[in-house]
Amino acid sequence: MKDKTADTTTDSAQPQKTGAQCVIDGLVHAGCEVLFGYPGGAVLDIFNCLYDAPFQFVLTRHEQGAVHMADGYARATGKPGCCLVTSGPGATNTVTGLATAYMDGIPLVCITGQVALNMIGNDAFQEADVIGITRPVTKHNFLVRDADELPDIIAKAFYIATTGKPGPVVIDIPKNIQKQKTAALPPASVTMRAYHPDMPINPAEIAQFSDLLNRAARPLLYVGGGAVSGDAAEVLSALAHKANIPVCTTLMAMGVFSDEDPLSLRMLGMHGSVAANYAVDHCDLLISVGARFDDRVTGKISAFASKATIVHIDIDRSSIGKSVRTDLGVHGYVKPVLEAVLPFVQAADHAEWIEQVQRWKERFPFTYPEQGDVIMPQYVIEQIDKVSKGQAVITTDVGQHQMWATQYFRYTRPRNFISSGGLGTMGFGLPACIGAQFGRPDALNVCITGDGGVQMNFQELVVAVEHQLPIVVVIINNGYLGMVRQWQELFYGRRYSGVMLSQHERAPNEHIPEATRYLPDFVMMAEAHGACARRVTRPEEVAPALAEAFASRKTWVIECIVSPEANVFPMIPPGSHVAEMINRTV
Amino acid sequence: MKHIINCLVENQPGVLARIVGLISGRGYNIETLNVGPTADPTVSKMTIVVPGDTHVIAQVTHQLSKQVDVIEVVNMTNRRHLDRELILVRVATGNHLSRAEIVDLASLFSARVVAVQEDSVTIQMVGNQETVADFLRLLKPYEIIDISRSGVIAVGRDVVDHDAKR
Numbered sequence: 240m241k242d243k244t245a246d247t248t249t250d251s252a253q254p255q256k257t258g259a260q261c262v263i264d265g266l267v268h269a270g271c272e273v274l275f276g277y278p279g280g281a282v283l284d285i286f287n288c289l290y291d292a293p294f295q296f297v298l299t300r301h302e303q304g305a306v307h308m309a310d311g312y313a314r315a316t317g318k319p320g321c322c323l324v325t326s327g328p329g330a331t332n333t334v335t336g337l338a339t340a341y342m343d344g345i346p347l348v349c350i351t352g353q354v355a356l357n358m359i360g361n362d363a364f365q366e367a368d369v370i371g372i373t374r375p376v377t378k379h380n381f382l383v384r385d386a387d388e389l390p391d392i393i394a395k396a397f398y399i400a401t402t403g404k405p406g407p408v409v410i411d412i413p414k415n416i417q418k419q420k421t422a423a424l425p426p427a428s429v430t431m432r433a434y435h436p437d438m439p440i441n442p443a444e445i446a447q448f449s450d451l452l453n454r455a456a457r458p459l460l461y462v463g464g465g466a467v468s469g470d471a472a473e474v475l476s477a478l479a480h481k482a483n484i485p486v487c488t489t490l491m492a493m494g495v496f497s498d499e500d501p502l503s504l505r506m507l508g509m510h511g512s513v514a515a516n517y518a519v520d521h522c523d524l525l526i527s528v529g530a531r532f533d534d535r536v537t538g539k540i541s542a543f544a545s546k547a548t549i550v551h552i553d554i555d556r557s558s559i560g561k562s563v564r565t566d567l568g569v570h571g572y573v574k575p576v577l578e579a580v581l582p583f584v585q586a587a588d589h590a591e592w593i594e595q596v597q598r599w600k601e602r603f604p605f606t607y608p609e610q611g612d613v614i615m616p617q618y619v620i621e622q623i624d625k626v627s628k629g630q631a632v633i634t635t636d637v638g639q640h641q642m643w644a645t646q647y648f649r650y651t652r653p654r655n656f657i658s659s660g661g662l663g664t665m666g667f668g669l670p671a672c673i674g675a676q677f678g679r680p681d682a683l684n685v686c687i688t689g690d691g692g693v694q695m696n697f698q699e700l701v702v703a704v705e706h707q708l709p710i711v712v713v714i715i716n717n718g719y720l721g722m723v724r725q726w727q728e729l730f731y732g733r734r735y736s737g738v739m740l741s742q743h744e745r746a747p748n749e750h751i752p753e754a755t756r757y758l759p760d761f762v763m764m765a766e767a768h769g770a771c772a773r774r775v776t777r778p779e780e781v782a783p784a785l786a787e788a789f790a791s792r793k794t795w796v797i798e799c800i801v802s803p804e805a806n807v808f809p810m811i812p813p814g815s816h817v818a819e820m821i822n823r824t825v
Numbered sequence: 826m827k828h829i830i831n832c833l834v835e836n837q838p839g840v841l842a843r844i845v846g847l848i849s850g851r852g853y854n855i856e857t858l859n860v861g862p863t864a865d866p867t868v869s870k871m872t873i874v875v876p877g878d879t880h881v882i883a884q885v886t887h888q889l890s891k892q893v894d895v896i897e898v899v900n901m902t903n904r905r906h907l908d909r910e911l912i913l914v915r916v917a918t919g920n921h922l923s924r925a926e927i928v929d930l931a932s933l934f935s936a937r938v939v940a941v942q943e944d945s946v947t948i949q950m951v952g953n954q955e956t957v958a959d960f961l962r963l964l965k966p967y968e969i970i971d972i973s974r975s976g977v978i979a980v981g982r983d984v985v986d987h988d989a990k991r
Contacts, residue, residue, distance in 0.1 A: 374843055375850050379893040382839065399893055433835055433896040557887035560880075 258386035259284035259417040262350060263292045265393030268425040269348070271321045273297060273312065273677050275305040279325020280365060281352030284417035289323075297677065297706070300698040302329050304670040306336025307696065309347050311634060311674030314657045315682075317470070319346040319400050320674065326352040327365030330411070331372060335664060337407045338376035342661025343491060344464055346405035348396045349377075355415040356384065369411045378406030386419035391426050398429040403436030404555040405468050436554070440571040440579055447567050448550055448576075449583035455524035455548075457592040458484045461507065461536075464491030464660070465529015465553060467653045471574040472496070475528065478577055482587045485596045487515035489530050490641075490660040494650030504596065508536040509811050510642040513603030516809075516817040518596055519544050527551040529573040532562040533661065534813070542816040552576050603822070605646040607805070614778050616640060616715045616801040620647035623685060623713060626785040631685040632675055634658065636668035636692025638722035640715040642807040644687045666695025669712060673699060676708045683711070683789060690716040690740050690761070697764065700794070704769035709792040711785070712770075714761055717803045725806050729821070741803075765796035772796040827856060827954070828882045829901040829908055829979045832871040835894040836862065843892060844871060853877060853885055857910070857976030868896065872978045901979040908953050908979035913939070914961075915947045917968035927967060934960045945970055 256264070262285050266274065273295040278286045289296055299305040302324045309320025320340075324333055330351040340347045354363040370382050379399050381392045389412070396408040452458060466475055472495045479486050479502050486496040487507040498505055507515035519525065525547040530536070532551075537543040540563055551559045552569040559568035569576050607617040620643045623631060629649055634657040635641040641658055650656050657675055659667040672686035686693075693714050703710050718741030727735050739745045741758070757774070765772035771793050775784050781799060788795035809822040834840045841860055848855055856874040863870050875885055882900060889898045901908065918924035927946055928938055936950035950960055954977060 370839060371842065374839075374846055384838075431893070434893045555891065557884065557891050559887075561884060 255420040255422055257284065257288070257417065258383070258389050258412065258419045258421065259288045261386060261389040261421065261423065262393065262412065262417070263288045265390055265425055266321060267293060268390075269393065269397040270318070272318075274321045274323055275299055275308040275312075275674065276323035277302050277305055277325065277329060279327075279329045279352060281326035281354060281414050282323060282329075282350075282417070284414065285323065285350070285352070285412070295677075297702060299670070299702055301696065302332035303336050303666065304673075304696050304699040304702070306333045306347070306349060307339070307664075307667050307670035308674035308677070308699070308702075309349070310336060310340045310345050310667075311657055311671030312678040313340075313345050313347060313674075314671070315632060315654055315675035315684075316678035317468070317654065318678070319348055319397055319405075321348050321350075323350045324352070325365065326354055326369070327367045329365075330369040331367055334372060334376060335662075335666075337373055337409065339659050339662045339664040339667060340407040341376045341378065343659065344404045344406055344468055346400040346468075347407035348393075348400050349407060349409045351409060351411050352417075353382070353411045353413040356413045357415070359413065369409065373409045376407070377409050378404075380409035380411065382411045383413065383416050386416050386421040387423045389416065389421065390423045394426050394429050395431065398431070399434065403434075404465070404553075404558075438570060440576055441569075442579075444567065444569045445576070445579045445583070448569055449580050451524055451548055451550060451567065452482065452526070452580070453583075453585050453587075456589065457522045458482065458524040458526065458589065459518050459522035459547070460484050460486040460496075460526050460528055461489075461519070461530055462486060462492045462495055462528045463489045463530025465573050466492050466495045467529075469529055469554070469573040471528070471577055472653050474574055474577040474581065476500070478581055478584065481581065482584050483589045483593055484526075485518055485593065487511065487518060489533070489536055490645060490658060492530070492653075493645060493656035493658075495653040497651040498649040499651055501597075502593075504600065506645050508533075509538065509813070510646070510807050510809065512600075512605065512646075513809055513820070513822065514596060514599035516811065516820065517599045520546070520817045521595070522547045525549050527553070528577070529553060531555075531558045534562070537563060538811045539814055539816045603809075607808075610778055610802070612777060614775070614781060614799055614801045616717065616799070616805050617643050617647050618778060619713065619715060619781055619799045619801065620644055620687065622781045622785055623687065624648040626782055627683055627685065627789055630683055631655070631789075632657065632679065632682045634668045634672040634675060634684065634686045636688040636695075637663045637665045638689055638692065638720070639717075639725065639805070639807050640687050640689045640692075640721070642722075643715075646807075665692040668692055670696050670699045672710050672712070673703050673708060676703070676710050677706075683709075686710060686712045688712060688714055689721060690714055690718065691720045693761075694759070697768075700765065700768040700770055700796070703794045708794055711788045711795045711797065712765075713785075714796065714798045715801055716761070716798050717801050717805065719803060721805075722807070724804070728804070728806070729810075730812070761796060761798040770794040770796050772798070774798045774800065776800045826878070827874055827876045827902075829906070829977055830873045830875060830882075830886065830889070831899045831901050831979060831981075832873060832889055833863070833896040833898075834869050834871060835896065836867050836869040837894060840869070840894045841871070843894060844873075844889065847888055847892065848873070848875070848885060851884070851888060853881060857974070859976040859978050861978075872976065874977050899981070901981065905982040906979050907982060908977050909951055910954065910957050910977045911949065911951045911975040912957060912961075913947060913949055913973045914964065914969060915940075915945050915971045916964060917945050917970050919968075923967060927964075930960075930963055936960065
């Protein structure tokens with residue numbers, strides 16, 4: 240491999256700039272408004288140029304925080320998120336964030352520094368095979384071997400990240416390339432021989448689709464993240480109302496169809512509503528709109544929607560027929576597909592079906608045991624909805640609180656629920672909330688998190704404080720890693736192993752010589768980071784604390800000490816059919 | 826069933842690793858893999874033999890097609906094609922009798938003896954998957970000292986409308 244720093248020959252009449260400057264120019268050209276990142280030896284040249292960049296740079300406290308912030312920004316705005324980290328450990332710290340974005344189809348461009356080209360493979364200081372490591376968790380990645388290619392690669396990276404099924408793209412830039420001079424400019428447009436995200440819609444598929452829909456007696460729309468990234472909320476609503484089709488959504492699509500719409504059955508799947516899961520089981524036509532039949536949705540595959548003809552609309556051809564038998568695959572972006580089919584869909588009332596679904600909704604609402612003096616976690620979520628008048632943009636971590644956040648907050652608009660769905664990444668919520676706040680500064684951004692998840696990236700709180708971001712972090716503290724504890728309660732004979740975050744009732748080999756107290760003390764911890772904080776332990780304290788935090792326009796942490804062993808119901812055990820649903824309310 | 830998948834890819838560093846990683850990462854098996862240049866120096870052709878049912882092969886094909894560096898994926902098994910594999914096999918010849926038998930067997934398969942040693946003969950054999958399997962089966966009674974196989978390569982036999990392709 241040749242180090243081109245020394246011997247680049249380009250037309251001397253052309254203005255020359257360094258590869259590092261190309262990175263900044265490429266980001267500007269791509270419309271970057273805010274870059275999240277963390278410096279290091281292998282990106283010093285880029286940071287030097289960043290000093291004069293026309294967009295905002297946000298220094299995070301961990302590279303994982305940077306990727307999750309870029310991700311939260313992307314989910315909240317629909318624009319690609321951007322982050323910049325150094326080589327070696329900087330790059331490896333992004334892997335969880337990249338995998339999170341990859342699973343959920345979120346557009347990100349992550350720039351990583353790399354050791355100089357002639358050092359690659361030498362086990363140089365802070366060297367890691369970032370291309371090899373990130374390959375399975377990115378949509379694509381590039382190792383830049385010549386600064387002349389850099390403007391083109393940056394443009395391609397944004398193009399790949401934002402088209403087709405969106406996803407993260409890594410650009411690995413060796414240090415000598417950052418110093419190399421080049422006259423190359425960003426291309427006017429991107430063309431790629433082997434990548435064609437805009438496939439024309441097949442009219443035959445549309446005809447078959449409308450035919451199936453017009454003949455169906457009990458149709459059901461099952462809507463996923465593709466409807467959010469594909470900006471299909473409006474046409475989805477038009478279709479649902481034209482033919483009176485009930486709608487259930489996945490975790491990724493909360494709010495793309497308003498929870499307050501009479502046709503909404505809310506979320507389906509393991510912790511979805513009874514009505515949604517019954518509807519899946521009884522429908523005769525299931526229309527998947529940009530959803531991918533995740534195992535948390537389907538449960539037992541062979542019994543899933545067993546009475547239904549299945550239509551699957553997806554921009555990702557490989558997703559169609561991957562998990563379940565599909566009777567009709569419609570390949571394309573969901574919005575143009577639904578727009579194409581809409582004129583052929585006959586208005587219908589499906590009165591009997593709608594009535595049936597309505598009965599399920601009324602008979603099986605989300606309910607939880609009555610609370611006495613102890614706060615029920617579900618109550619906290621309800622109060623967040625009530626006090627924010629349903630206007631909050633919610634981010635979550637992963638586990639019980641995440642599921643309660645889908646059940647007890649009513650989402651009415653897309654991009655107002657931001658959560659790690661596919662990968663289930665704890666530690667996502669707080670940085671994602673910060674990223675969302677940068678993207679939508681006028682929104683009320685609330686992070687609903689647990690005492691487990693929040694500790695995984697708590698250090699990022701200082702970023703919110705120093706930028707004076709009025710985010711509100713609500714910690715649902717039950718002293719447990721609650722979802723794992725719930726599974727241990729239900730499926731492992733209540734043997735609580737490795738789930739105690741508090742000091743009591745630990746397994747014999749986990750005993751620690753600690754008297755019971757708040758540990759960590761989240762209030763002190765938040766205050767040490769410069770945030771306002773309060774601990775609430777009684778139900779009547781919840782709403783006033785939220786109201787104060789929501790009104791204050793300061794960074795807030797509210798710790799709610801909740802009932803330790805509350806469970807998420809309904810629950811369809813993993814790999815099971817809806818008939819095996821557990822739904823205890825007392 | 827085994828499927829022969831031809832894959833045209835950008836001739837760039839890392840593409841082979843991407844393809845192999847994709848297939849293994851999703852739990853599929855590669856039986857043989859052959860990579861070589863094409864008439865266009867910017868394009869490489871990979872011939873991948875993957876065992877699996879229709880569902881598995883459809884997934885492999887779609888996943889490959891999705892890759893940014895993959896230009897075209899063709900499941901050759903579904904269309905008229907020629908496939909060939911080259912093997913070099915060194916067989917022990919304990920006595921003159923067995924040498925004669927092995928050479929005789931080779932000639933039945935139009936295989937060539939490319940080296941002879943005191944204790945062995947080395948045979949070069951070219952054939953499609955079936956023929957190679959037959960030949961190796963008939964060699965079973967003898968002691969195979971070493972074998973190297975090129976992996977399958979395949980080319981389509983249908984008339985290609987070059988103008989339409991462009």
